Amino acid sequence: MTSSPHCRTLTRLAGPVLLFLLLVVGGPSGAAPQDKSRPATPKEEAKSLIQEGLNCLILEQNKKAEEAFLKAKSIDPYSEEAHNFLGLLYLQEGLNQKAEEMLMRAIAIDPMYSEALRNLGKLYLQLERFPEAASYLRRTLAIDRGQPYTWYLLGMASYFTNQVEEAIKAYEEAFAQDPNLPAEAHYNLGVAYHETSRYFEAIHEYETVLKMEPEHINAMNNLGLVYSVLGEKERAVELFNRVLALEANNVKARINLGNVYLGTKELVEAERIYRSAISLDETDISPRLNLGVVFFEMGDLDKARQEWEALLAKDPGNLRVLSVMGSAFLEKKRFDDAIAVFKKMVELMPENGSIANTLGYLLADQNRELPLAKKLIDKALELDKPNRATYLDSLAWVHFRNGNFEQARQVQEKAMKIFRLSHEAISSEVHLHLGRIYEKLDRQAEAIKAYEEAVRSNTDAEIVALASESLGILTPKK
Numbered sequence: 001m002t003s004s005p006h007c008r009t010l011t012r013l014a015g016p017v018l019l020f021l022l023l024v025v026g027g028p029s030g031a032a033p034q035d036k037s038r039p040a041t042p043k044e045e046a047k048s049l050i051q052e053g054l055n056c057l058i059l060e061q062n063k064k065a066e067e068a069f070l071k072a073k074s075i076d077p078y079s080e081e082a083h084n085f086l087g088l089l090y091l092q093e094g095l096n097q098k099a100e101e102m103l104m105r106a107i108a109i110d111p112m113y114s115e116a117l118r119n120l121g122k123l124y125l126q127l128e129r130f131p132e133a134a135s136y137l138r139r140t141l142a143i144d145r146g147q148p149y150t151w152y153l154l155g156m157a158s159y160f161t162n163q164v165e166e167a168i169k170a171y172e173e174a175f176a177q178d179p180n181l182p183a184e185a186h187y188n189l190g191v192a193y194h195e196t197s198r199y200f201e202a203i204h205e206y207e208t209v210l211k212m213e214p215e216h217i218n219a220m221n222n223l224g225l226v227y228s229v230l231g232e233k234e235r236a237v238e239l240f241n242r243v244l245a246l247e248a249n250n251v252k253a254r255i256n257l258g259n260v261y262l263g264t265k266e267l268v269e270a271e272r273i274y275r276s277a278i279s280l281d282e283t284d285i286s287p288r289l290n291l292g293v294v295f296f297e298m299g300d301l302d303k304a305r306q307e308w309e310a311l312l313a314k315d316p317g318n319l320r321v322l323s324v325m326g327s328a329f330l331e332k333k334r335f336d337d338a339i340a341v342f343k344k345m346v347e348l349m350p351e352n353g354s355i356a357n358t359l360g361y362l363l364a365d366q367n368r369e370l371p372l373a374k375k376l377i378d379k380a381l382e383l384d385k386p387n388r389a390t391y392l393d394s395l396a397w398v399h400f401r402n403g404n405f406e407q408a409r410q411v412q413e414k415a416m417k418i419f420r421l422s423h424e425a426i427s428s429e430v431h432l433h434l435g436r437i438y439e440k441l442d443r444q445a446e447a448i449k450a451y452e453e454a455v456r457s458n459t460d461a462e463i464v465a466l467a468s469e470s471l472g473i474l475t476p477k478k
Contacts (some may be wrong), residue, residue, distance in 0.1 A: 012252040013225055014218035016188040046076035080109040084116040091123050099123055114143040118150050125157055133157040148178035152185055168192045183212040187219050199226050215246055221253050228260050236260050251281045270294050285311050296328050317348050335366050353384025361394040367401050374398045389418035393430050405440040412437055428454040428463040448474050
């Protein structure tokens with residue numbers, strides 16, 4: 001069995017930004033008034049130089065600051081603060097290798113020095129070494145949890161390591177400790193809420209951003225996306241048009257505006273918007289891909305196919321295009337074309353269980369290449385165990401096509417058992433398959449029950465019609 005693929009339009013969510021707040025540099029710890037009656041010790045002299053360097057750093061006199069920190073380091077080679085502030089200086093100047101070296105030395109001298117740990121986490125964020133950034137930021141917070149800025153940085157590191165829920169927790173903790181974080185912090189939290197379908201919380205954050213910065217393009221665009229998902233078409237259109245009033249050549253907003261019109265079947269307007277996006281950026285495949293979907297919705301599959309094949313001519317292995325094409329061919333029952341597309345996708349993604357199952361089931365449903373169909377579905381079962389009930393239904397259908405009805409029954413009943421144990425909804429198609437198998441085994445009463453369940457599930461009008469027809473034949477006339 002394959003879940004019914006559909007042509008999908010592509011939204012354009014603007015992602016989070018790597019925002020780095022200006023660090024408030026603290027003075028050297030443990031500094032004590034110097035006794036003027038005796039010469040300064042090397043440590044005291046180093047601390048005095050560090051303070052001098054910090055004053056220069058605050059005044060943006062970076063060269064003088066570096067000289068002071070270097071001199072402090074030469075007087076006291078074990079000064080973790082001299083190394084940390086040199087690292088901070090190099091970080092600000094983009095001298096990443098030197099910054100890393102200095103910060104690592106500071107931590108080697110004092111593994112519990114939280115400021116150096118935080119600065120190293122910040123450096124790794126800038127270098128997009130996100131797992132390392134998260135590790136050092138967590139170490140910082142293990143020493144002192146009361147650091148809203150560090151929680152915020154950890155939120156970014158978590159987001160970019162695909163731990164979006166952890167990112168949300170870190171952002172929320174940052175705001176709990178400091179409600180006055182800047183607009184970009186609200187924006188990044190909004191993106192995380194958005195991606196986890198917490199739409200009303202995302203709206204709150206994006207609207208907060210727009211109160212603080214009324215011309216924040218990405219917040220405006222993303223807020224439009226949320227409203228389009230929620231079916232608030234007028235609000236979505238208004239927001240995308242606001243983006244375009246500020247930035248007429250914003251392709252992302254044009255695509256999203258086109259998607260709204262496509263979703264509401266205003267196909268002429270959608271076509272106009274997509275064409276305008278293509279004229280601005282011919283390298284972006286999304287508007288041309290979606291223009292093909294417009295033609296598909298207009299009933300002109302050949303014109304849609306021309307758009308998609310033009311994209312494939314430039315990039316034959318583009319899975320986005322192939323997926324939309326395959327879904328379109330399936331919907332229009334162009335099975336030969338669909339099989340050809342899904343074979344390409346299996347070649348490109350041999351370890352994807354869902355695609356292997358889709359092709360395997362398609363072949364079985366068309367009663368073609370059954371050995372290949374079985375091989376593909378067996379592989380899907382191996383690769384993707386959470387979806388094994390769906391794939392077992394596909395496998396049962398292969399056995400059915402091969403005339404192995406008893407084997408088909410055993411596999412299909414196993415699929416039904418797994419569906420029920422997982423409380424997963426069972427489609428009309430699965431029930432229909434079971435009915436067909438029972439019919440071949442002359443188990444008429446069980447076939448009738450399966451067809452009745454197919455009608456009750458009501459997930460596919462065509463399948464329900466087939467089940468109803470079979471019920472009419474099998475049910476005794478009164």
